[in-house]
Amino acid sequence: MLLEARQVATAHSPPVNFTLTAGTVLSIFGASGSGKSQLLRALADVSPHTGEVLLEGVAQTAMRPEQWRRRVGYVPAESGWWADTVVAHFTNKPSQSWLDALSLPADLLAAPVERLSSGERQRLAVLRALTVNPRVLLLDEPTANLDDHNARAMAQLVLSYVREHNAAAVWVSHSLEERLRLGENSLEIHASAIIPPPGNQPHEP
Amino acid sequence: MNLEQLSVLDLSLAAVLVLALGLVQLMMGLGLLRSLVIGSVRMTLQLLLVGLVLKSLFEAANLGWVSLMALVMLALAGYEVTARQKRPIKGWHGYGIGLLSMGVTAATITLFALIVIIEPQPWYTPQYAIPLLGMILGNTMTGIGLALNHLTQTAWASRVKIEARLLLGQTADEATAELRADALRAGLIPTLNMLAAAGLISLPGMMTGQILAGAAPMDAVRYQILIMFLITAANGFGSLLAIHLGARRLFDERARLRLDRLGGT
Incomplete structure (x- = not known):
């Protein structure tokens, strides 16, 4: 078992159990506000949560947080860019074949971040996470800003990474067609499982 | 050279400057008179108090x-x-x-x-x-x-x-x-x-x-x-x-x- 979640819950997401075997992709869907992003944040250990997450049998709490996040890479819906140029955000340069697979020109790496389109940001954010060589990749709607051609290319790239590296991915997707493309593993999150405290509606950031 | 003593009248004359500023602002419709008065009174009291405290502190x-x-x-x-x-x-x-x-x-x-x-x-x-x-x-x-x-x-x-x-x-x-x-x-x-x-x-x-x-x-x-x-x-x-x-x-x-x-x- 590559990744195992036991009763993982946050203040804004219901308890979730699942297991993930190497070489597979689990797609997650559910209404807006059901806590999908919060679940991914808990799996990457960037939000306080209850329950247990294990990577190859090792508990999240038994690993240093930065070590865990390198192995369980999370790409949020909104990617963060802190330096001026794109390349400054990469510890390892992405291979030419990865850039080609997502139709990204190589000179884009030297470009200033502010010149990137939202689709380019999204594709570069996934590449940035892949160059860290994660065992599990957590993707929050990674094709939301992509056209159909690039969305298919993204699914292809993630599937081939997962198979070649014996890794796994969790992919939040609203599209049934996309989920079918990713394989038969899927999980629906129900907002009804969370009881919002009075005057405090659950929300996705 | 000895320090020239300041009388209460001397300080009041300086305070009139601040009061004048407050009145000008009031006429211009900037309601800062209140804050100026409160701030000035507060400052005067704080400093007089600390003067008294320092006086006894220096003696002790x-x-x-x-x-x-x-x-x-x-x-x-x-x-x-x-x-x-x-x-x-x-x-x-x-x-x-x-x-x-x-x-x-x-x-x-x-x-x-x-x-x-x-x-x-x-x-x-x-x-x-x-x-x-x-x-x-x-x-x-x-x-x-x-x-x-x-x-x-x-x-x-x-x-x-x-x-x-x-x-x-x-x-x-x-x-x-x-x-x-x-x-x-x-x-x-x-x-x-x-x-x-x-x-x-x-x-x-x-x-x-x-x-x-x-x-x-x-x-x-x-x-x-x-x-x-x-x-x-x-x-x-x-x-x-x-x-x-x-x-x-x-x-x-x-x-x-x-x-x-x-x-x-």
Whole structure:
């Protein structure tokens, strides 16, 4: 078992159990506000949560947080860019074949971040996470800003990474067609499982 | 030269200037008269009170009373540091970080100046100890306040950027390296400006006071240089400590960015 979640819950997401075997992709869907992003944040250990997450049998709490996040890479819906140029955000340069697979020109790496389109940001954010060589990749709607051609290319790239590296991915997707493309593993999150405290509606950031 | 005495009438004449300013603003429809009056009355009462306290303190010249006065000044300065924050660290941590970083540096540096450099007899002579501590506290309070304010406000605004770095496997220290350096710069800018302006653009208050009281200009200048060094060191070390403690409070034991520990406006 590559990744195992036991009763993982946050203040804004219901308890979730699942297991993930190497070489597979689990797609997650559910209404807006059901806590999908919060679940991914808990799996990457960037939000306080209850329950247990294990990577190859090792508990999240038994690993240093930065070590865990390198192995369980999370790409949020909104990617963060802190330096001026794109390349400054990469510890390892992405291979030419990865850039080609997502139709990204190589000179884009030297470009200033502010010149990137939202689709380019999204594709570069996934590449940035892949160059860290994660065992599990957590993707929050990674094709939301992509056209159909690039969305298919993204699914292809993630599937081939997962198979070649014996890794796994969790992919939040609203599209049934996309989920079918990713394989038969899927999980629906129900907002009804969370009881919002009075005057405090659950929300996705 | 003896200090010219100021009568109550002299001070009232100066107060009339502020009152005139308030009236002009009132006529222009800027309702600042109230704040000006309250601020002026408050300032007068505070200073008269501290004058009385200092008078009896100087007569007693006893280590216990001097320490008590120093503690009260420190506690008030600690409160002022947190009071001016836009996104203060919540709870006693916020007050504690300001108070601890200011207290440790201001106390160490004041004691060093009294015992090693100035050497009055006894070393806690209130005429030296209290104004010295006051000048150091007043300046570190501003510096630490600015540094912490920059730290918490920028962290609040850069959540996505900081988390992006954590997500790529950086430690909390790595993810906040620039943020901490910028916060230190923000805390030290007033001090750097003060150093650059000293003597050329502004005649510092203490030096002016000593000259008015009849001290020789070169003696007054030496004291002023000493104070400038003390203030700069206290402000720098105090801001460093405050930023270190504040940045640690921004993250929990799993290196998660915990902006829920910051208060609102």
